[in-house]
Amino acid sequence: MSRRQIFLKAANVAAFLMLLIFNYYNPMGKRGHKGKDDPSSYLSPAIFTFQIWFVIYSLLLGFVIYQWFDSANDATVDGVQYYHIIACVLSVAWRYIWDQEYYLLDAFVILSMFLVMFKIYYNLSSFYPPKNVLDLLFIRYPFTIYTGWLLVSTVLNFWIAVSALDTIVISTVAVVILGFIGSYFTDDDRHDVVFAATILWALIGIAVKNHNNMPILVAALVLSGLNVGGILRVWERYFIAKIRLRRQRQATERSPLLG
Secondary structure (H helix, E strand, C coil), X not given: CCHHHHHXXXXXXXXXXXXXXXXXXXXXXXXXXXXXXXXXXCCCCCHHHHHHHHHHHHHHHHHHHHCCCHHHHHHHHHHHCCHHHHHHHHHHHHXXXXXXXXXXXXXXXXXXXXXXXXXXXXXXXXXXXCCXXXXXXXXXXXXXXXXXXXXXXXXXXXXXXXXXXXXXXXXXXHHHHHHHHHHHCCCCCCCCXXXXXXHHHHHHHXXXXXXXXXXXXXXXXXXXXXXXXXXXXXXXXXXXXXXXXXXXXXXXXXXXHHC
16 A cells, blocks of 8 residues: 555545544534524425434445455545545535525535535446445445435525525425436436435425425425336346346256256
8 A cells, every 4th residue: 555545545534533523513503502593495304304414424434444445445546536535624614604604605615515526426436336345335325325415405505595596486496306316316327226315315304394385395205206216116127137147047057957
């Protein structure tokens, strides 16, 4: 392992610890200590939806440990590169700016964070297919879920920052677009059920929060169904392919005996 690789991996650990420490010592920020509620919009999902951060941070903890294994070296050094470190710094900046209530600036910070994370997602999905289950759990999944959730969070931040967007009509259109984006990742070429499931989780939260707003509720439920259908189709194709492969192997094993 070269010095550059050691430095990169150590920096990944340091950046992740910085993020955890900041969130631990600043769990509510200035707003929480003043007894203020966070602002919300028509697109704000139910509070339980944000428990996805626990999943993301748990998987990222797995990443900063697993990156030291030889099997994760290429994906970490050439796929993730320094983008994880940049994302951690942006995450701390986003949280601090949010507490200062500069919501428009914060929206652009989280947009930058999404673009950085999408670069990681693109690198990994295009050039570094998972070699084993650990690659899936601690390299592919954390950055896929993180990217999907940052897409949702970016939209939420702009809806809070720009009040003109926060109408039932525009919010309903946004829900439809989010739903189709999730469905796009389950088409024949991508088969990314984890990304789609992340969008689905947000749609469920939006539907629960907006149970009294019929247009948003209907859109969220319909698009949730579309994403569930896409995920089920991917699983169906996967299991059918596995069954066919098993039958082909069995036929190949029998053919010498028959001949």
